[in-house]
Amino acid sequence: MRKLRLVVLSLIIVVASIMPCFGANAIYLYDPVSGQQIDGETGAVKNTVTVSSTVAYNTIEKMFVYTTSSSADSDVLANVYNGMVTTGYGVIKPGRAASISVYRDGVLVDPSEYSALKTAGRYAVRNNQNDKELFAFTVVEGVTNMLQAYKIPSAFYILSVRIDGEEKVVNSNTIEMVKDGLYSIVYKLNATGEEYTLNVEIDHTLPELEIIGVDEVMVANGPVTFGEQEAGSTLEVTREGKEVGTMEPLKVAGDYVAKYTDAAGNTSTYYFSIHIFLDGGAWIFVALAVIIIAGAFGFMLYSRKNMRVR
Numbered sequence: 001m002r003k004l005r006l007v008v009l010s011l012i013i014v015v016a017s018i019m020p021c022f023g024a025n026a027i028y029l030y031d032p033v034s035g036q037q038i039d040g041e042t043g044a045v046k047n048t049v050t051v052s053s054t055v056a057y058n059t060i061e062k063m064f065v066y067t068t069s070s071s072a073d074s075d076v077l078a079n080v081y082n083g084m085v086t087t088g089y090g091v092i093k094p095g096r097a098a099s100i101s102v103y104r105d106g107v108l109v110d111p112s113e114y115s116a117l118k119t120a121g122r123y124a125v126r127n128n129q130n131d132k133e134l135f136a137f138t139v140v141e142g143v144t145n146m147l148q149a150y151k152i153p154s155a156f157y158i159l160s161v162r163i164d165g166e167e168k169v170v171n172s173n174t175i176e177m178v179k180d181g182l183y184s185i186v187y188k189l190n191a192t193g194e195e196y197t198l199n200v201e202i203d204h205t206l207p208e209l210e211i212i213g214v215d216e217v218m219v220a221n222g223p224v225t226f227g228e229q230e231a232g233s234t235l236e237v238t239r240e241g242k243e244v245g246t247m248e249p250l251k252v253a254g255d256y257v258a259k260y261t262d263a264a265g266n267t268s269t270y271y272f273s274i275h276i277f278l279d280g281g282a283w284i285f286v287a288l289a290v291i292i293i294a295g296a297f298g299f300m301l302y303s304r305k306n307m308r309v310r
Helices: 002-022 280-309
Strands: 048-050 055-058 063-066 076-078 084-086 092-094 100-104 121-127 132-139 149-151 156-163 174-176 181-189 195-202 234-239 242-244 254-261 267-274
Touching (some): 076 132
Parallel strands (some): 084 132
Antiparallel strands (some): 048 055, 055 063, 063 076, 076 092, 100 121, 121 132, 149 174, 156 181, 181 195, 234 242, 234 254, 254 267
16 A cells, blocks of 8 residues: 555656646645645655745644744644634634734724634734734625625635525625625635635624604504514614613503614614504503592582672
8 A cells, every 4th residue: 555655656746846847827635645745856744835925725724824933832723814704703822922902893802802813803913013804704694694705815716606595606806795695615625635615604684673662754653563573583662762671561651763674684673653642551540630620610610609608
């Protein structure tokens, strides 16, 4: 088995050495047994493979290596490439001498989160030594409205694109994602042949909230409640700028704003008003008040009449 492996490696090296004579593009050689990339000149397994001028790929760690200075201790390892989108999570391993800052949507991330950056958002990793962005990537939920398009990084090439199970022909490295549907994108890293898959459901449709008790102009003369809501959605209601609970019917007069957000992040905003109204208990109180007032008025008339008679 060992002799056969050496023979195969020798043949690969010979082929690699003559390919440039025919003006062929760069090719990548792999060990026929382990599948790891090998050096075309020596046949030795490579631990790192060049991806770009500043990025390599560590075949042992299965992570990208970002160079921040001439010192290897300053390298930053990550499981994501610059510009990549993932529904999983980012992992960042800075070297002992590396000095970086990570921001999610412009907010500084605590280093304790570097091992599992799960919260959806755009992450930017900055090299503090030169105050420049080292790389960036995006984490999205399995159902999201965050993507309008996905531009596959230039270090990769697209293998297939499916939308709702139907394969689509893509003539560029950008996949438009303005249409709602389930997207499955498979692409491969040029330098290693490593495959990556993005499975994500795109939802740009605004959710609809049923508001019970309002008329066609969004005015209520009685209690207001809300209909059944989608799984994973959130409802925030404010009156005169202050948040109010929605577990009980809304009865207090005033102007209200209801913000209804679905699981994908789409938000619909509704404005409605509640006018002063009287429920059963209040009507009893009003009736008693009317009786008392009427009685008092009658007593006054009776008293005046008696006074005149005297």
